[in-house]
Amino acid sequence: MAAPAVAWAAVPVPAQTATAPYDSHDTYGSYETGAEARIRDAGFPARKLLEEFDEEHPRGFDRETVARLGKLDFVAARRNVVFVGPPGTGKTHLAVGVGIRACQSGHHVLFATAARWAARLTAARTDGRLADELAALDAHPLLIVDEVGYTPFDADTAHLFFQLVAHRYERGSLIVTTDRPLGRWDEVFGGAAPALVDRLAHHAEIVRLEGDSYRMRRATSAWAE
DSSP states (O other): OOOOOOOOGOOGGGSSSSTTTOOTTTHHHHHHHHHHHHHHHHSSSSOOOOOOOOTSSSSBOOOOHHHHHHTTTHHHHEEEEEEEETSSSSSSHHHHHHHHHHTTTTTTEEEHHHHHHHHHHHHHHTTOOHHHHHGHHHHHHHEEEETTSOOOHHHHHHHHHHHHHHTTTTEEEEEESSOGGGGHHHHHHHGGEEEEHHHHHHTEEEEESSSOOOHHHHHHHHHHH
């Protein structure tokens, strides 16, 4: 059964306007090719659009804020977004949906789980190229860090995340999904949490989702049939 369309499905994709950052001598066809290449290169786990989000599932979330995020003004302003809620409430879907819109608007995006970002940053530090890696990420106006909170990090790894957030501060946007309120991030990042949260949340939209797991609901429904 198809998910119901949401109220903000009709928000136009900014890339379709005359001011979108097209490549030179771009045409509609080459835009499509470029957008699809950016979507592929972003590393999304699946293709999930904002229009496909089941707004009836969460018991509560700020629809107006999500609609505004779909316009991507936060990327131009180099602000951050944090989706907070229990597992299965749609945080990753929304993050991917916004990320795909950003790709369609001409922005380069990178998506990875917090564990994979930790591995990437750790490898860069081990190779003595952490500063170069952080600078290279500046080519991506939007980075998405999924599943913060599922795995606590040691002090060294927590410091790497602090360096990522500090480097991006007022330089580029982050979308973070997490199952824990920011006030409990000490459970994930230890002593680095206060400074990390301070920089992340200073210019951020915090979107809270409430409800039960969509995946568990689907599984329960399947067993009942």
